[in-house]
Every structure is written in C-alpha cells, then in structure tokens.
Amino acid sequence: MYKVLAACGAGIGSSMIIKKKIKNVFDKLGLEVEITHESLGTAQSSMDKYDIVFTLAALAENFPKDSKNVVGLKNIMSEGEIEEAVHRILEV
Amino acid sequence: MNIIIKIFTAIFYNILSKPEFFMGLLVFVGYLLLKKRILEALAGALKATIGYMILQIGAGGMVKGFNPILNGLLKKYSLSASVIDSNFGFAAANSALEAAGRSLSSTMFVLLIGFAVNIVLVLLKKITKVRTLYTTGHIMVKQAGFITWMILFALPQLQDTVNIIIIGVLIGLYWAIFSNLTVEATQNLTEGERVFAVGHAQMLGIWITDKIAGKLGKKEDNVENINLPSNFKVLSDNIVGTSLVMLIMFGTVLLVLGQETMAEFDGGALKNISYISYVISKSLSFTVNFIILQTGVKMLVAEVTTSFDGISGKLLKGAIPAVDCAATYGFASSNTLIIGFLFGFLGQLVAILGLVVFRSPILIISGFVPLFFDNATLAVFANKRGGKRAAMIIPFVSGMTQVLLGAIGVMAFELAAYGGWYGNLDISTIWLPFGIIIKNLSIIGVILVGIIMLIIPQIQYHRNKENYF
Numbered sequence: 264m265y266k267v268l269a270a271c272g273a274g275i276g277s278s279m280i281i282k283k284k285i286k287n288v289f290d291k292l293g294l295e296v297e298i299t300h301e302s303l304g305t306a307q308s309s310m311d312k313y314d315i316v317f318t319l320a321a322l323a324e325n326f327p328k329d330s331k332n333v334v335g336l337k338n339i340m341s342e343g344e345i346e347e348a349v350h351r352i353l354e355v
Numbered sequence: 356m357n358i359i360i361k362i363f364t365a366i367f368y369n370i371l372s373k374p375e376f377f378m379g380l381l382v383f384v385g386y387l388l389l390k391k392r393i394l395e396a397l398a399g400a401l402k403a404t405i406g407y408m409i410l411q412i413g414a415g416g417m418v419k420g421f422n423p424i425l426n427g428l429l430k431k432y433s434l435s436a437s438v439i440d441s442n443f444g445f446a447a448a449n450s451a452l453e454a455a456g457r458s459l460s461s462t463m464f465v466l467l468i469g470f471a472v473n474i475v476l477v478l479l480k481k482i483t484k485v486r487t488l489y490t491t492g493h494i495m496v497k498q499a500g501f502i503t504w505m506i507l508f509a510l511p512q513l514q515d516t517v518n519i520i521i522i523g524v525l526i527g528l529y530w531a532i533f534s535n536l537t538v539e540a541t542q543n544l545t546e547g548e549r550v551f552a553v554g555h556a557q558m559l560g561i562w563i564t565d566k567i568a569g570k571l572g573k574k575e576d577n578v579e580n581i582n583l584p585s586n587f588k589v590l591s592d593n594i595v596g597t598s599l600v601m602l603i604m605f606g607t608v609l610l611v612l613g614q615e616t617m618a619e620f621d622g623g624a625l626k627n628i629s630y631i632s633y634v635i636s637k638s639l640s641f642t643v644n645f646i647i648l649q650t651g652v653k654m655l656v657a658e659v660t661t662s663f664d665g666i667s668g669k670l671l672k673g674a675i676p677a678v679d680c681a682a683t684y685g686f687a688s689s690n691t692l693i694i695g696f697l698f699g700f701l702g703q704l705v706a707i708l709g710l711v712v713f714r715s716p717i718l719i720i721s722g723f724v725p726l727f728f729d730n731a732t733l734a735v736f737a738n739k740r741g742g743k744r745a746a747m748i749i750p751f752v753s754g755m756t757q758v759l760l761g762a763i764g765v766m767a768f769e770l771a772a773y774g775g776w777y778g779n780l781d782i783s784t785i786w787l788p789f790g791i792i793i794k795n796l797s798i799i800g801v802i803l804v805g806i807i808m809l810i811i812p813q814i815q816y817h818r819n820k821e822n823y824f
Contacts, residue, residue, distance in 0.1 A: 272727070273593045275493045275653045276679030279660065300657075303592040321684040321692055324588050337685045340550040340676070 264295045265353065268313040271322065274302030281317050281339050288345045294355065315352050317345065372458040375411070378655060379404035381467070385662025399658045406654030410496075413648025414446035420640050421774045423621035424605070427612045428718065430619075435771035436608075439761040439778025440722020441556065442648050445497040447775030448504035457507065459500070461519050466499035468523025473531040474667060477674045484812035486538060486824065487677040488667060489530035489554035492656035494679070498556065501777040502526050505786060508768050509794035510801075521801055525789075528808040533558035533781065534677030535812050539819075540565035544686050544739050554677025556779035557729040557753075561680075561736055564749050568737040572744025578690045578734070581743055588689045590696055591731075593649075597723040598642045600700075604720045605638040645723070680732040687735040694743070695734025695750045696727050702754025710762060717762045717771060725757055725778035753780060760787055767791060 267289075269281035278300035289296040301309070303318070303325050310316050310326065316333045318326075323335025334348040349355065370376045379400040386396035421438070428434045437443070449459060476485040489495065506522045513521070537553040540561050553561055590596045609617065614630040625633050684692060703721045710719060730750035737745035760783035761776045768790065770776055776783075793800035816823050 271679075271681055272591055273649060273681075275649060275656065276491060277681040277684070279492075279657060280678055280682065283664075300653075302594065304594040307592075319681060319684040321687045321689045322591060324689045325592060335685075338545065338548065338550060339682050339685055340678070341548075 264297060265289070265314045266312065267296055267298045268306055268310065268316045269298060269300040270303055270306035270316060270318040271300075272303055274300060274305060277319060277339055278302075281336065281345075284339065284342050284345055285317060288342050288349060291342075292346070292349065292355065294349075294353075315348065317348070372460050374459045374463050375404045375407035377460050377463050378407050378659065381463075382658045382662045385659075389662065399662065403655050403658040406651045406656075406658065408651070410648055410651030410655060411449075413644045413646075413651055414442075414449050416644035416647060417443055417446040417641065417775070418450050418773060420637070420644060423617065424608060424612070424637075425772075425774050426620045427616045428608070431612060431616050433716075434718050435716060435765070436718040436720055437761070437765040437771055437774050437776045438604075438720045438722045439725060439757055439776050441494075441497050441501075441724045441777050441779055442645055443722055443775030444770075444777030444782070445500045445775075446648070447770050447773035448501040448777070450773045451504050451770060452500075452507070455507070457515075461515065462500040462503045464519050465503050465523045465526060466495055468520060469499065469527035469530055470495070470663070472524050472527025474670060476527070476531040477671055480674075480824075483531075483809070484816040484823070485531045485535050486675050487531065487534040487552045487554065488671055488674045489534045489677045490660070490667070491554045491677070491679050492660045492663075493652045494555055495530070496652060496656065497777070498782075499526060501782065502529075502786060504770075505768055505790045506793060509790050510797065512797070525801070525804060525808075528805060529781075529785065530554065530677075532808045532811050533785065536562045536815070537677070538675060539815075540736055541683070544683060544736060549675065551682055552675050552677040553680050553683065553732070555680035555728065555732070556725075556777075556781045557680065557732055558781055559784050560729065560733055560753060560780040564733050564736040564745075565740060568739070568741030568745035568749060570741070571737070571748050572741040572746075574738075574740055574742045576742040576744070578694050578738050578743045578746050579688060581690060581694065583690055583693055587693045587697075591689060591692050591727070593723070593727075594642065594646065596696070596727055597645055598639055600721055600723045600726060601638045601641045602635070605641060606634055608718075608720065609634045609637060680728055683732055683735045687738065691734050691738050691746060692727075692731040694738075694746050695731035698734070698747045699726050699730025699750040699754035699757075702751040702756075703758050704754075706755040706758035710758070715762060717765050719758045719762050719765075719776075721758075722778055725780070726754070729753060729757065729780050756780065757783060760784065763787065767794075 269278040271278035282298050282300045285298050320335040320337050326333045336344050382403040383396050383400035386399050428436050476483045534552050534554040537558050541552050542549050733749050734746040737749040764787045765771050765776045789804045
C-alpha cells in the first residue's frame with residue numbers, strides 16, 4: 264500500500280482534484296494507494312510520511328529543495344504527469 | 356391525510372430544515388446511487404454532517420469575534436466596518452439569514468438547483484452554447500449562502516419557495532455562463548490544451564485580463580525578471596498569509612481603537628494580559644476560525660463531490676470541467692503569485708486609505724481569500740499576455756475595486772451589522788449590479804438579469820464559430 268499526499272494552498276480545492284487524478288492513475292496501474300489532501304502548511308510537516316507528494320508547480324518551491332518525492336504538476340488535469348512521476352519515484 | 360401532513364412536517368423541521376442533516380441525507384443518497392455499500396454511504400453522510408457542523412462553528416466564531424470590534428468602531432468613530440472575504444461574507448450572510456428567521460437549508464436547496472441548472476445548460480449546449488460545468492464545491496457552498504442573502508434581500512415580497520427557485524436558477528446561470536467565459540483565456544494560458552476552465556469567483560476578471568493584459572506590457576518582459584526575496588514564497592501558505600493579513604489589518608484597527616474602548620466591549624478577554632498580547636491573540640483568532648471553517652468545508656465538500664461525481668460524470672461526457680482558480684498556478688511560478696498578492700494588497704490599502712480620508716461611513720478591512728486567490732490568479736493570466744507590467748497593474752486595480760465596490764455592497768445589502776462581504780471580484784462586479792437591478796425592478800429585474808446572462812455565450816459563439824466547441 265502506497266501513501267500519497269496531494270497539497271495546495273488551502274488544502275481544499277485543487278488538491279482535491281489532484282487526489283482524484285492520483286486515484287485514477289493508481290487504479291489504472293493496479294497499485295493500492297491511500298491518498299490524503301492537505302494544505303501546504305500541514306503538508307510541509309507531514310511530507311516524510313508519504314511516498315510521493317503532489318502539488319502545483321508554483322507551490323513546489325515551498326518544499327525543501329532537496330526533497331526527492333515532491334512533484335510540482337504543471338497541468339493538474341492531466342494524468343500523464345502523475346503517471347510519469349509514479350513510474351520514476353516508485354520505480355514500478 | 357392528517358397523519359401524512361404531520362409526518363411530512365416532522366421530516367421537514369427535523370431533517371430538511373437542518374442543513375447538516377440535509378447535506379448528510381444528500382450524500383447518503385448520492386453514494387447509494389453510486390452503488391456503494393450502506394455502511395460506506397452512512398460513513399460519508401456522517402462526515403458531511405460533521406463537516407457542516409464544524410463549518411458553522413467557524414462561521415459563528417468569526418461573527419462573534421468581530422462583534423466587539425464592530426461595537427468599538429461604532430462607539431468611538433461612528434463607523435461601520437466589514438471584512439471583504441469569502442469566509443466572513445459567508446458567515447455574515449448566514450447570520451443575516453438566521454436573524455431574518457430563514458432556515459440555512461434554503462442555501463443548500465439553492466446550491467442543488469444551481470448545480471442542476473448548470474447540468475441542463477450543458478446538456479442543451481447546441482442551443483445554450485454553454486460548454487462548462489462548475490465543479491468547485493467549496494466555492495459553491497459559500498456562494499450559495501451569500502447570494503441567497505443578496506437576492507432574498509432584493510426580493511423580500513416573494514414567497515420562500517419561489518425565491519429559492521429564482522435564486523437557484525440565477526446562480527446556476529452564473530456558474531455556467533461565467534465559467535464558460537474563461538474557456539478561451541484558460542486555453543491561452545495552457546497553450547492550446549483545452550482541459551479545464553476556471554470555476555471560482557473572479558471569472559469576469561479573468562476574461563477582462565485576457566483581453567487587456569497584452570496592451571499593458573510586453574509578455575517577454577515577465578515576472579521572472581523581478582528578484583523577490585525567497586522568503587516571500589511562504590505567503591502562498593494560507594495559514595501564514597491569513598495570519599499576516601489579519602495581524603496587519605486587525606492589529607491596526609485594534610491599536611487605533613485602544614485599550615479603553617476594547618475593555619468596554621471585550622473586557623473578559625483583556626483580563627490580566629497586556630493590550631499588545633490581546634491584540635495579537637485577537638487578530639490570530641480570526642485565522643483560527645478561518646481554519647475551522649475551512650476544515651468543515653473541506654470535509655463536507657470531499658463527500659459531496661464524491662457523491663455528485665457519479666451523477667455528473669455519467670450525464671456529461673465532453674463538458675469542460677470548471678475548477679478552482681488555483682489549477683492555473685501550475686502554469687505559473689511562485690513569483691507570479693506573490694506579485695499578484697502584493698500589488699492587490701497595495702491596491703486595497705490605497706483604497707482603504709481613500710475611504711478613511713474621504714470619511715466613508717463604512718470601513719473596509721482586507722481579508723486573505725480574495726486578496727490572494729483573485730489577485731494571484733489575475734497576475735497569472737496578466738503575466739502570460741502582458742508580462743510583469745500587466746501583472747502589477749491589473750492586481751493593483753483589482754485590489755482597489757475589491758475595496759470600493761465592497762464598501763458599496765455592504766451599504767446596499769445591509770451587511771454592516773454582521774461585518775462581512777464576500778469580497779471576491781465576481782460578487783462585487785457581477786452580483787452587486789445584478790442585485791441592484793433586481794432590488795429596483797423586482798421580477799422584471801430577475802428576467803432581465805437572466806436574459807443578460809443567456810446572451811453572453813451566444814455572443815461568444817458568434818464571434819468564434821469555427822473553434823467554439
């Protein structure tokens with residue numbers, strides 16, 4: 264079971280959309296996943312608990328530069344970017 | 356017969372007129388339609404109910420916390436004041452509705468009717484030319500609450516049921532037509548891909564920005580050429596941004612009011628602590644209530660969207676989803692967001708200073724949500740077409756507009772007593788004039804506003820027939 268976090272400024276709107284897209288990608292790949300959506304503030308303190316953290320490109324800079332599991336999405340409606348990141352980070 | 360009426364009345368008063376149970380019931384039915392198991396449906400209903408109850412605590416806390424400050428301003432300077440923020444506006448509208456003896460469930464009926472109207476408009480897109488479905492649940496909840504107050508205020512003579520249907524239809528038209536207006540602008544931003552449109556509360560502003568930004572500056576000279584201190588990026592974190600705005604705004608107001616005045620209206624909270632300590636904790640308490648309200652909205656909306664998704668997903672293949680304005684932040688850098696926020700704030704401060712200098716009877720206090728989400732979003736669109744110059748000018752003008760129209764709105768719709776106005780641009784640039792038209796022309800005004808909205812996508816279509824759908 265993978266643990267994935269979707270983060271945005273308020274942790275309500277766009278992170279909710281990202282969450283749905285992540286679910287679709289993991290379902291398609293046949294991987295089990297637990298997805299949480301949170302605000303940036305909460306995400307920064309809990310990011311270590313997750314295999315991947317997805318957020319919007321402009322907000323990715325709010326996470327430490329050297330964190331390898333943070334992915335800043337350009338187009339949050341495109342599942343392609345998420346799928347690419349899942350393959351790259353989880354090596355599946 | 357009598358017993359049936361009794362049962363129906365009991366259901367109405369105990370479930371339907373309590374918005375938390377009404378939303379729970381709705382989610383329960385939605386989940387059953389999605390063929391989820393009963394226990395899962397019950398869990399979803401429970402979370403939606405708890406979410407609504409949490410939201411009410413946050414909303415109540417905001418109004419209650421602001422009350423002593425309102426009283427202080429009134430006593431010392433004979434000033435009314437309002438925070439221009441979607442959360443404060445929502446809380447104020449809820450209090451106003453309750454004070455007028457209305458059930459808050461009416462706002463949830465309005466939301467449902469509005470959502471259904473949007474779906475119908477998209478289903479009939481050959482005729483209506485509407486391509487988008489507004490899906491941003493948390494904004495729909497807050498707008499339904501606020502617009503219900505505005506239109507009820509404008510049409511007090513009508514019967515409740517008629518009113519709720521009218522408001523639901525109008526808000527559904529607004530969601531559909533103005534999100535449809537952002538399709539081309541968003542497409543310019545994403546460079547040709549048409550995957551989403553914006554469904555938020557500055558949709559008219561986005562359309563205008565897309566039209567004029569190119570004339571205000573060169574897109575090659577963009578915001579990346581501005582060197583901002585890297586610490587500024589923390590402002591896009593809601594908690595930090597909100598706290599900062601609250602400390603600046605309420606801190607100033609409270610320091611001007613002084614200890615003596617506040618001791619009279621908020622004495623309990625001032626006991627045994629220094630005034631500075633009180634000012635800081637009072638200002639931050641608004642962030643706390645903001646987060647409580649947001650937490651409730653998040654729980655409620657997560658369940659409602661999941662249960663609505665099944666319905667809209669099956670009905671609407673090929674509609675463009677209109678989503679949160681933050682979706683555009685993927686196509687921008689953090690520099691853009693911060694420039695938009697800072698210049699919007701500057702515009703608001705200049706306008707607030709103007710209100711004070713010209714002795715306006717209403718004092719406007721900045722809130723975080725419109726400040727950040729409207730102005731950062733406009734900066735994203737402005738920067739794309741007109742570079743850094745447009746990304747500074749447009750949010751600055753937007754900030755001034757938010758304050759000045761907000762002040763007019765508070766006066767026109769008598770929300771000063773509750774201290775809040777839904778400060779986002781659409782409410783002030785679209786709903787304020789609509790509300791005034793309806794207030795003056797009654798039903799004729801309603802029809803007029805409906806026709807104005809329905810014509811907009813027709814004009815869009817006739818200007819761009821080939822690439823429209």
